[in-house]
Amino acid sequence: MPLISTKGVYGLTAMYELSKHDKETPMQIKEISSNADIPQNYLEQLLSKLRRAELVKSIRGARGGYILAGDAKDILVKDILIALEGDLKVADSKTKSPALNIFFDEAKENTKKIFDLSLSQLDDYEDKYNEVLHYSI
Numbered sequence: 167m168p169l170i171s172t173k174g175v176y177g178l179t180a181m182y183e184l185s186k187h188d189k190e191t192p193m194q195i196k197e198i199s200s201n202a203d204i205p206q207n208y209l210e211q212l213l214s215k216l217r218r219a220e221l222v223k224s225i226r227g228a229r230g231g232y233i234l235a236g237d238a239k240d241i242l243v244k245d246i247l248i249a250l251e252g253d254l255k256v257a258d259s260k261t262k263s264p265a266l267n268i269f270f271d272e273a274k275e276n277t278k279k280i281f282d283l284s285l286s287q288l289d290d291y292e293d294k295y296n297e298v299l300h301y302s303i
Contacts, residue, residue, distance in 0.1 A: 169254075169277075170247060176204045177212045177250040178243060184222065185238040185285040192224075192231030212250060219249035234285075243288075244281035254281065 170178075179202045187193045195213065199206040213232055216222045221241060222232045234241060247254055260267055 171251060173212065174247045174251045176202070176208065177216060178246050180204060180209060180212060181216065181221065181234070181241065181246050181285055182288055184232060184234050185241075185288070187233075189233065192229065192233050194231040198232070215250055216246070219245070221246060221249060238285035239287075241285045242281070243283050243285070246285075247281065 180198050183198050183202050184193055195206055195209055198204070198213075199209050202209075204212075213222060213224070217224055217232075220235050223235045224230070224232055244254060259270075261270070
């Protein structure tokens with residue numbers, strides 16, 4: 167049972183692409199689609215939802231496209247996912263096992279932490295990826 171559908175994954179990927187792009191220059195759908203490997207028609211639908219959620223702005227015209235509606239440090243992963251997926255909920259129920267209750271409480275807290283990251287904090291994962299690629303023999 168996936169917690170995040172392809173809608174959320176593609177939307178987060180598109181937002182991350184926008185966060186890495188120059189803030190003053192709109193990014194066209196075809197460029198986002200190509201960079202993020204997202205079907206262009208699907209991307210249009212996602213960006214429309216993100217625009218309605220006021221997470222991106224669309225700029226009309228020949229040099230138009232999309233830009234982030236705010237600073238990448240102020241846009242949280244959970245805001246993007248909620249705009250696309252609806253509400254993100256982790257079941258809040260108790261079992262008869264105290265050990266499992268502690269496990270589920272910790273899992274819920276860890277899930278909240280990961281979704282509270284901002285777009286700019288996702289760059290930390292880029293750094294981790296680069297560390298993996300740079301190894302010595």
